[in-house]
Amino acid sequence: MTTEAKKQIIDVGDGAAIPRKSDRGLFTAWRIAFFGAIGTLTYLAYTKPDPYLNILKFVPDGIMVTFQVTLGAIVLAIVLGLITGLGRISKNRLFNGAASLYVEIIRGIPLLVQIFYIYYALGRIVKVPAILSAIIAMAVCYGAYMGEVVRAGIESIAKGQREAALSLGMNGRQTMIHVILPQAVKVILPPVGNEFIALLKDSSLVSIIAVADLLRRGREFASESFTYFETYTVIALIYLIITLFFSKIIGVMEERVSVNK
Amino acid sequence: MKAIRIMAAVLTLGFCFASAALAAAPAKGKTVTVASDATWPPMEFVDANKKIVGFDIDFMNAVAKEAGFQVAFKNTAWDGIFAGVEAGQYDAIISSVTITEERKAKYDFTTPYINIGQILVVPKAEKGTKIADLKGKKIGAQIGTTGAMEVKKVAGVELKTYDEVGLAFEDMAAGRIAGVVCDEPTAVTYALQKKEYSSKFKIVGKPFTKEAYGIVVKKGNKELVDLLNKGIAAVQKKKIDAQIKKKWQLK
Numbered sequence: 001m002t003t004e005a006k007k008q009i010i011d012v013g014d015g016a017a018i019p020r021k022s023d024r025g026l027f028t029a030w031r032i033a034f035f036g037a038i039g040t041l042t043y044l045a046y047t048k049p050d051p052y053l054n055i056l057k058f059v060p061d062g063i064m065v066t067f068q069v070t071l072g073a074i075v076l077a078i079v080l081g082l083i084t085g086l087g088r089i090s091k092n093r094l095f096n097g098a099a100s101l102y103v104e105i106i107r108g109i110p111l112l113v114q115i116f117y118i119y120y121a122l123g124r125i126v127k128v129p130a131i132l133s134a135i136i137a138m139a140v141c142y143g144a145y146m147g148e149v150v151r152a153g154i155e156s157i158a159k160g161q162r163e164a165a166l167s168l169g170m171n172g173r174q175t176m177i178h179v180i181l182p183q184a185v186k187v188i189l190p191p192v193g194n195e196f197i198a199l200l201k202d203s204s205l206v207s208i209i210a211v212a213d214l215l216r217r218g219r220e221f222a223s224e225s226f227t228y229f230e231t232y233t234v235i236a237l238i239y240l241i242i243t244l245f246f247s248k249i250i251g252v253m254e255e256r257v258s259v260n261k
Numbered sequence: 262m263k264a265i266r267i268m269a270a271v272l273t274l275g276f277c278f279a280s281a282a283l284a285a286a287p288a289k290g291k292t293v294t295v296a297s298d299a300t301w302p303p304m305e306f307v308d309a310n311k312k313i314v315g316f317d318i319d320f321m322n323a324v325a326k327e328a329g330f331q332v333a334f335k336n337t338a339w340d341g342i343f344a345g346v347e348a349g350q351y352d353a354i355i356s357s358v359t360i361t362e363e364r365k366a367k368y369d370f371t372t373p374y375i376n377i378g379q380i381l382v383v384p385k386a387e388k389g390t391k392i393a394d395l396k397g398k399k400i401g402a403q404i405g406t407t408g409a410m411e412v413k414k415v416a417g418v419e420l421k422t423y424d425e426v427g428l429a430f431e432d433m434a435a436g437r438i439a440g441v442v443c444d445e446p447t448a449v450t451y452a453l454q455k456k457e458y459s460s461k462f463k464i465v466g467k468p469f470t471k472e473a474y475g476i477v478v479k480k481g482n483k484e485l486v487d488l489l490n491k492g493i494a495a496v497q498k499k500k501i502d503a504q505i506k507k508k509w510q511l512k
Contacts, residue, residue: 123435130421130437210401210423210432219340220422223405226367228344 016197016247018190018254034244037237044234051227055218055234062217063238069134069213070200076139077199078192081146086176088151099147106144112205114141119209134206142199149195153188154180186257193250197243204239214238290330293485294351295321295476298339300425302450303509304357307336316446316509317355320374321476323501328492340404340424343368346479353485354477357444359407369482370475371489374502375511378468379408380445382452384433387440390465392418398439401429407472408442427451434461444472446511 019030044052087099106114118137122128128136157180165175207216218235222228297305297313305315313334325332335351346354346368359377360370381392381400389395396417402409404422412420421438423429429441430451441448445468452462476493478485496502506512 120431120435123432123437127436130432208424210421210428212421216422220404220409222344223340224363224410226343226347226364228341 016194016243018193018247018251020251021255030244030248033240034248037240037244041234041237041241051221051225051230052234054225055221055227055231058221059214059217059235059238062212062214063242065131065212066200066203066214066242068131069138069203069206069211070196072135073138073142073203074196074199076135077142077146077195080139080143081150084143084147085150085154088147089154103144103147106141111138111141111202112208115205115209130209130211134203134209134211138199138203138206142195145195146192149188149191150184153184153191156187157183189257190250190254193247193254196250197246200243200246201239292331292333293325293353293488294333294335295353295355296335296337296342296345296351297354297356298342299336300339300427301357301444301447303446303511304444305355316375316505316511317357317474319505319508320496320502321355323496323505324476324489324492326492327495327499327501328488330488338424339406343477346477349479352478352482353489357447357474358477359472360475361407364477367480368477369480369486370477371486372493373473373475374493374497375474375506377444377446377472377474379411379442379470379472380448380468381440381442381465382430382433382448382462383440383465384436384461385463387463387465389440391469392440392442395439399437400440400442401432401438402426402442403429406443407470408444411470412442430455430458430462434458446509 017026017030019027021027041052041056045056084099084102087095088103090096090099109117115134115137118140119130119133122133122136161179161183162175165179166172170178203213204215207213207219210216212220215235218231222231225231297317299305299307299313299315301315303315305313305317308314313336318334321332321334337345337351337354337356339356342354342356343364345351357377358364358370360373364370381390383389383395387395392400392412392415399419399421400412401421401423402412403426404424406426408426409420409422412418421429421432423432426441426443426447429438429443432438433441434457441451443451445464448464451458452464453459476489478489
């Protein structure tokens with residue numbers, strides 16, 4: 001099999017830069033930024049406990065909410081993305097049309113507007129807790145982007161693979177599950193990781209609908225202590241540490257997956 | 262012919278400059294930029310013509326007239342409105358700002374210009390009449406307001422902060438929170454005067470805090486505080502503030 005020759009790398013997105021062993025510059029930049037951020041935060045908390053340590057004590061439940069929203073939304077978005085991606089390449093006109101329409105509509109509306117819309121629209125119809133509304137809103141948005149990633153991933157698999165599987169007597173469904181998707185996963189993993197980090201950062205938008213995430217907790221602290229500069233310094237550093245931590249994990253995962261047997 | 266045209270153009274231009282200069286001339290005194298979070302009816306809000314209106318706006322204009330300066334209003338989000346005055350993005354804030362010790366430590370205030378109290382708004386079916394009756398439930402308030410601070414003081418209730426108080430009322434209409442705490446005039450506007458909400462909400466109890474609004478300026482800007490205080494004193498002496506109160510149906 002000569003899939004290597006045809007292998008495409010989808011490397012676009014607004015997540016963090018993923019440190020790869022081959023990119024020495026980024027690798028050291030990651031180290032400086034990650035340990036620098038942790039060092040700065042520790043130094044500030046130690047030398048100026050008021051307000052820095054107070055801020056750090058105030059926000060942990062916000063970090064948990066940020067994780068909850070991000071993890072909930074990414075799981076839901078992957079499911080939605082898989083369905084949408086399969087829909088986009090489906091020969092079934094209804095399925096294809098519905099998936100395409102979903103992608104078209106969602107990608108044309110700013111995430112912030114979607115969050116407002118879904119939050120208040122859901123509020124009119126069903127009684128959903130704020131955090132679940134936030135997760136649904138984020139997932140609906142990212143599901144559309146994820147759908148495009150899945151579609152591109154599947155399309156990147158050489159046609160010969162599908163033809164070979166079909167000639168071996170597999171049906172379309174078996175071909176997709178046993179031959180195409182396992183190979184596509186390798187290709188789509190980096191962009192999915194990228195989407196995950198983008199989603200983590202975008203989850204700060206849910207603070208607008210009064211979900212008590214990291215940003216909201218920071219804003220609450222700042223609005224009563226008037227330490228705006230100090231608070232947002234801490235909030236920015238915490239976000240930076242979290243995204244850099246995950247970008248590293250994703251980088252490692254990518255390497256594992258890309259090792260060809 | 263051509264020369265005449267050029268002369269005419271020059272003359273027209275000249276007139277333009279002259280009239281602009283004339284128009285600017287009668288505006289004596291300096292212009293003070295004032296920030297206001299226009300999401301707090303009837304004190305400050307944006308009307309159908311996209312103009313900032315309300316009690317505070319009329320009051321500020323009256324103060325300016327008495328003290329002899331010009332006002333330029335700047336609609337600013339509440340969250341961060343104090344940071345803006347500190348950074349010098351505007352000179353003052355008139356935005357239903359309660360004078361508190363914490364705020365006084367960081368910013369300078371004028372003399373108080375109106376007294377107000379916090380009050381609780383709940384859905385019609387609610388039996389509780391004070392914050393402590395809503396133990397185990399969520400109560401909404403605008404971020405960084407004295408209303409939010411009052412909710413925080415009560416153990417057992419969860420405070421949920423909103424960027425705008427209107428979003429808190431909408432969330433209560435959706436059943437996500439059990440109460441909203443805000444200044445009484447704003448509570449009256451939302452709970453009793455807004456068509457969508459008057460059938461759903463009620464105001465319970467009496468105002469449970471005694472607060473006074475002041476105009477905020479940057480710490481140490483004594484010149485502006487004195488100017489504003491002069492204007493406020495004149496407005497109060499002439500009872501202009503009573504007329505403005507009447508206009509906005511305030512007690």
